[in-house]
Amino acid sequence: MPPRALLYALLLAGIVLLAGCTGVERAEAGQAGEQVLVVGGAEDFLEGEEIKANVFEMLVRVNERGEVEPFLAESWSVSGDGTEYTFRLRRNVTFHDGTPWDAEAAKWFWLWKKNTGTGGFVKYIRDAEVVDRYTVVYRLTEPYPSLLKDLASQFKAEVISPTSVEPPWSYTGKRKRLIGTGPFRVEEYRKEQLAVLVRYDAYWGDRPRLERIVYRYIPDENTRVMALKRGEVDIIGATEHHASIPFERIPELEADPGIVVDQHSYGRIQVVEFNCGRGVFTDRRVRQAVNHAIDRQALVEKLFRGYGVPATTITSPDFPFASSLRGRGYEYDPERARKLLEEVGWVDTDGDGVREKDGEELVVRYLVPIGEANANTVAVYLQSELKKIGMKVEVVTLERGAAYEAKKRGEYDLFLHHSGNIPWAPEGLLLSKYHSSSTAWPYACHSDELDRLIERAIASGDNEDFNRVYLKLQEENVCIPLYDIVKTVAYNKKVRGYVHAPTMYEANFRTVYIEE
Amino acid sequence: MEYLLKRMPSAMAAILVASFLSFSLLYLAPGDAAYLIITQKLDEPDYAAMEHFTRKYSLDLPLLEAYLLWLSGVLHGDFGSSLRTGEGVLQEFAARFPATLVLALSAMLFAVLLGVSLGMLSALRRGTLWDSAARAIASAGISIPEFWLGMLLILLFSLKLGVLPSFGYGSPAHLIMPTIAIALGFHLSARIARVTRESMLEVLEKNYILAARARGYSERRVNVIHAFRNALIPVVTLVGMDLGHLLSGAVIVESIFAWPGVGKFMLDSLFARDFPVVSGSRGS
Numbered sequence: 001m002p003p004r005a006l007l008y009a010l011l012l013a014g015i016v017l018l019a020g021c022t023g024v025e026r027a028e029a030g031q032a033g034e035q036v037l038v039v040g041g042a043e044d045f046l047e048g049e050e051i052k053a054n055v056f057e058m059l060v061r062v063n064e065r066g067e068v069e070p071f072l073a074e075s076w077s078v079s080g081d082g083t084e085y086t087f088r089l090r091r092n093v094t095f096h097d098g099t100p101w102d103a104e105a106a107k108w109f110w111l112w113k114k115n116t117g118t119g120g121f122v123k124y125i126r127d128a129e130v131v132d133r134y135t136v137v138y139r140l141t142e143p144y145p146s147l148l149k150d151l152a153s154q155f156k157a158e159v160i161s162p163t164s165v166e167p168p169w170s171y172t173g174k175r176k177r178l179i180g181t182g183p184f185r186v187e188e189y190r191k192e193q194l195a196v197l198v199r200y201d202a203y204w205g206d207r208p209r210l211e212r213i214v215y216r217y218i219p220d221e222n223t224r225v226m227a228l229k230r231g232e233v234d235i236i237g238a239t240e241h242h243a244s245i246p247f248e249r250i251p252e253l254e255a256d257p258g259i260v261v262d263q264h265s266y267g268r269i270q271v272v273e274f275n276c277g278r279g280v281f282t283d284r285r286v287r288q289a290v291n292h293a294i295d296r297q298a299l300v301e302k303l304f305r306g307y308g309v310p311a312t313t314i315t316s317p318d319f320p321f322a323s324s325l326r327g328r329g330y331e332y333d334p335e336r337a338r339k340l341l342e343e344v345g346w347v348d349t350d351g352d353g354v355r356e357k358d359g360e361e362l363v364v365r366y367l368v369p370i371g372e373a374n375a376n377t378v379a380v381y382l383q384s385e386l387k388k389i390g391m392k393v394e395v396v397t398l399e400r401g402a403a404y405e406a407k408k409r410g411e412y413d414l415f416l417h418h419s420g421n422i423p424w425a426p427e428g429l430l431l432s433k434y435h436s437s438s439t440a441w442p443y444a445c446h447s448d449e450l451d452r453l454i455e456r457a458i459a460s461g462d463n464e465d466f467n468r469v470y471l472k473l474q475e476e477n478v479c480i481p482l483y484d485i486v487k488t489v490a491y492n493k494k495v496r497g498y499v500h501a502p503t504m505y506e507a508n509f510r511t512v513y514i515e516e
Numbered sequence: 517m518e519y520l521l522k523r524m525p526s527a528m529a530a531i532l533v534a535s536f537l538s539f540s541l542l543y544l545a546p547g548d549a550a551y552l553i554i555t556q557k558l559d560e561p562d563y564a565a566m567e568h569f570t571r572k573y574s575l576d577l578p579l580l581e582a583y584l585l586w587l588s589g590v591l592h593g594d595f596g597s598s599l600r601t602g603e604g605v606l607q608e609f610a611a612r613f614p615a616t617l618v619l620a621l622s623a624m625l626f627a628v629l630l631g632v633s634l635g636m637l638s639a640l641r642r643g644t645l646w647d648s649a650a651r652a653i654a655s656a657g658i659s660i661p662e663f664w665l666g667m668l669l670i671l672l673f674s675l676k677l678g679v680l681p682s683f684g685y686g687s688p689a690h691l692i693m694p695t696i697a698i699a700l701g702f703h704l705s706a707r708i709a710r711v712t713r714e715s716m717l718e719v720l721e722k723n724y725i726l727a728a729r730a731r732g733y734s735e736r737r738v739n740v741i742h743a744f745r746n747a748l749i750p751v752v753t754l755v756g757m758d759l760g761h762l763l764s765g766a767v768i769v770e771s772i773f774a775w776p777g778v779g780k781f782m783l784d785s786l787f788a789r790d791f792p793v794v795s796g797s798r799g800s
Contacts, residue, residue: 046601120565191611192776193685218683218774226670227682401547401789440551 035514036212037495039507040224040233042240044217045195049154050239051215053506054197056158056180059087059106059151064502065320066422068148072101072159072181082143083126089134093204095161096185103130108162110138111171120428121150121157145458149423154505183208183510192217209497209513215239225249228490229256234514235491241504243373245488247304253490260493263486264500265309267316269419270374272366272382272480273433276445278410280364287477289340291330293389294382300483303377309484314474315419316484321426321466325474330481337389348390355390363392364413369403372416373485379416410443418485422503426466430454434473445478535590539583542791549575549599549789573599586792596792600785605793609778615685616777619769620762622695627704628755632748634705635712639747640739642717654709662701666772669693683774694773698766704758711754715747722746 041048061071073087093101107128114125124147126139140147151157160180165173178186183205184197197213216233218224221244224236237245245253254261274281274290281287296310312329315322346355346362355362366382368375375397383393393414398406407415420429432438435454436446453472457465487504496515501508550569570576574585589596595605631654638650673693674682684690699705719725720743728742729735765779785793 122565122568190776192781193774216684216774217776219771219780220683220774222667223670223683223772223774226675230674230678230682232674232682399547400787401545401552404548404551405546 034212035210036214037210037235037509037512037514038214038216038233039239039509040216040218040227040236042217042219042221042224042244044192045189045215046191048239049505050241050507051195052158052180053154053182053501053508054184054213054510055178055182055186056154056160057182058154058157058159060148062149062152062423062502064422066425068152071152076148082145083140085138085140085147086131087136087138089136090204091134093181094202095163095181096179096200097161097163098202099161099163099179101159101181102133103136105162106136106159108169108171109159110136112162112165112173113157115172116174117156121147145461146427149427152423184210184213206510208510210509213509221246222249225253225490228253228259228492231258231492234495235489235498237487237489238491238498238507238509241487243485243488245490247307247374247488250307250488250490251305258493260491260495262489262491262498262500263307264489265316265318265484265486266421266504267318267419268421268485268504269311269313269315270372270378270482270485271314271417271419272482273415273417273441273444274477274479275410275413275415275443276478277443279413280362281413283344284477285340285344286346288330289337289389290386290391291477291480292333292337292340293391294385294480294482295332296482297332299378299381303374303381304483307488308486311481311484314479314481315425315470319422319425321463322470323463324467324471328471328474330477334389341389341391346390353387353390354392361392362390363394365411366393366395366414366416367403367406367412368395368397368416369400370397371400375416378482382414404440408440408442412443414480417479419479419481423505426469427458430466430469431458434469434478445473445476447476450476535587536583538794539586539791540579542786542789542794543579543582545789547789549573549791552788553600553790569599575599598785598793599790600788600793608781608793612776612778612781615775616763616765616779618691619694619698619766619775619777620759622691623698623702623704623762623766624755624759626695627699627702627708627758628751630699631705631708632712632751634709635751636716636744638709639713639716639720650709651713654706657700657706657709658703660701662697662766663768663772665701666693666697666769669697670772683772685774685776690773694766694769694775697769697772698762701769702758702762702766707758708751708754711750712747715750716743719743719747 039051041051045051057072059071059073060068060076063069070090072090072093074090076085076087078085087106089101089103089106095101095105099105107130110125110128113122121140121144124140124142124144126141128139129137131137144150158180160175161177162169164175164177164179166176167173178189181204183200183203185200186195187198188194188196194217195215197215199208199211201207216227218227218233224233225245227233228236250261253259274287276282276287281290296312300306300308300310312331313322313325315325317323317326341355341362345357347357348355350356364386366379368379379393379395379397383395386393396412403415406412419425420433431454433441433444434446434450436448436451438444438446450469450472453465453469457469487500489498489500491498494514494516495512497511497513499508499511548566550566550573554565554569574582577585586596597604598608601608634650634654638647638654641647670682670693673680680689680692681687682693725738725743728738733742765777765782767779767783769775770777770780782794784790
């Protein structure tokens with residue numbers, strides 16, 4: 001390149017640089033002594049759900065046991081046929097632009113959802129009626145027992161202002177602005193960079209001590225860890241419901257005197273689903289053998305250096321809907337596992353360490369979707385444990401889309417997944433996985449008896465009925481529970497008052513404050 | 517002009533074929549956009565939502581019909597909306613392109629300065645320790661993966677020395693590490709150095725260099741004006757081609773440094789089977 005051309009290139013680069021560099025620092029800079037929390041998150045602000053809990057609220061919410069509680073609605077009643085829900089709304093609530101939250105706004109929200117929404121309850125929406133300023137009736141086309149749970153979901157039903165769509169108050173309007181009722185309002189949002197949330201002083205509830213939350217988007221998990229260590233962000237791991245801090249980096253964070261590691265169980269268990277519709281695992285005894293063959297205590301100790309809790313039940317018995325599972329966990333008993341396999345006819349006749357039956361070897365295909373936490377190490381561990389009882393495991397790792405297709409076609413024996421957690425479990429999980437109408441899991445364990453139990457539990461909503469379902473699933477050995485995927489949050493020592501939210505789908509900073 | 521007119525039809529045909537290929541590859545790949553996009557928001561599938569999504573975006577159309585629908589949109593200047601974000605594909609790209617452009621130019625500038633200097637050094641001091649050292653650096657540059665380099669840079673400049681921000685976009689300081697990571701990690705400077713060296717050595721053998729020397733020009737003038745300018749021709753070609761590559765984004769470096777460019781957006785779109793985005797970028 002001739003020197004002159006190089007000069008031009010330099011100039012051009014300089015110009016573009018200047019144009020591209022607008023003051024990020026300005027957006028973040030707080031005054032001295034201002035209460036500012038800088039959050040490092042794995043998703044862009046609009047793509048992530050958890051962080052939005054600080055800006056948007058729902059009609060109702062669930063507590064840590066999955067029970068529905070009042071939020072923007074103070075109370076509600078359901079008509080006898082289950083198609084009419086009357087909500088009495090909380091008073092003195094305003095959206096961030098001053099629009100009052102009242103029956104008109106609630107009616108608009110319901111009908112806007114009907115026209116533009118995609119959540120589970122949307123297709124049952126019939127109409128709404130304003131009874132008085134703070135009472136609204138939502139009508140359904142047919143009874144939908146999960147309505148309140150859906151309305152408690154940030155993803156499905158966060159309440160937005162009728163003025164945030166274009167044109168305002170239109171039932172078909174496109175969402176253009178970020179206006180909610182939460183303790184923080186969105187002051188600035190830059191796609192795939194940051195969002196600046198500022199305390200909303202007219203908030204109806206307790207005033208948070210934080211004045212500002214700066215949410216920084218950092219897609220790489222290791223960069224997030226380093227940004228925390230360097231003090232560029234104050235907290236990581238809070239705004240993702242999956243385990244977003246690599247387990248292997250936890251010891252290093254714990255050793256740092258300036259950092260607090262805070263773990264919390266949401267009862268979400270890493271499980272491996274069996275293919276009960278095809279192959280060797282159609283026989284319950286073979287599934288049971290596998291569940292007896294895995295030493296979960298050793299798994300947690302060897303792979304995670306003790307972080308994480310071994311799990312022997314298919315969901316956490318701490319949930320009131322699955323408390324019947326307490327004391328019913330699968331025991332580590334490789335001798336029993338071998339006996340069970342022999343009972344079915346799997347015997348190692350040629351002495352190569354792999355059992356055979358009718359001339360076929362006991363080889364199973366273990367499908368792992370890319371991106372599951374700790375998936376590779378767990379796969380190797382399973383391989384070695386099952387080898388000890390004469391079962392050969394072939395691990396197949398697929399990109400998520402391809403894994404999903406293979407799952408639907410039943411091209412697996414084992415599939416890495418998780419047990420679900422509130423508010424999605426129990427109803428959503430049972431219907432979409434263990435009911436025979438499931439389209440995502442056509443090869444999970446299904447039976448007429450299970451269908452009946454699930455239908456009855458969902459219709460009654462009674463924990464006793466759900467407990468019967470879970471007990472049956474546990475007896476059927478529908479999956480291999482491995483360990484509790486604890487949510488891990490790490491933050492700077494100056495961050496005080498962090499409380500784990502009732503569900504893993506929200507990152508709540510209402511109680512947080514900074515103490516230098 | 518005539519040349520351009522002659523080339524137009526074949527270029528159009530190439531674009532059409534390429535757009536059809538990228539559209540159909542993604543359309544036929546296993547995986548369902550509705551499932552992938554909805555479970556990305558909330559990791560549990562919501563079947564009602566998936567059904568709605570499928571209908572809304574006509575995802576159930578047969579391939580050819582879907583492609584023609586998309587193509588007619590494109591011909592009318594409408595590249596469609598991203599299935600994942602709901603925003604217009606063109607706007608999505610326009611929003612991210614400046615970041616990618618800044619990084620690509622800066623990385624290229626750095627790579628050229630470094631690569632050409634190394635290449636010149638090693639050609640002019642051929643066979644000396646300088647040459648070996650420059651070549652060793654170039655070979656090392658070819659074998660370092662960018663994700664590893666990126667992590668090392670953060671460890672060194674952000675954690676140990678504490679002089680640079682470990683991620684982000686906005687100030688010139690944010691640009692330094694991604695620039696180095698791409699220039700070295702993408703093997704740009706290493707390749708430029710090698711091509712410069714070879715080309716210089718070749719040019720220095722030419723008769724006009726001998727002639728220039730015979731005229732008594734200084735060694736400096738011969739090397740810079742006569743040899744260097746001519747030796748740069750293959751380097752410029754290489755830089756042009758690499759720049760094109762860089763403008764389509766640098767996925768890994770963008771992820772590591774949270775750089776809001778097009779590369780990571782493309783990858784996320786690809787994993788979500790967001791075919792309007794992926795086809796639009798190739799076809800446009």
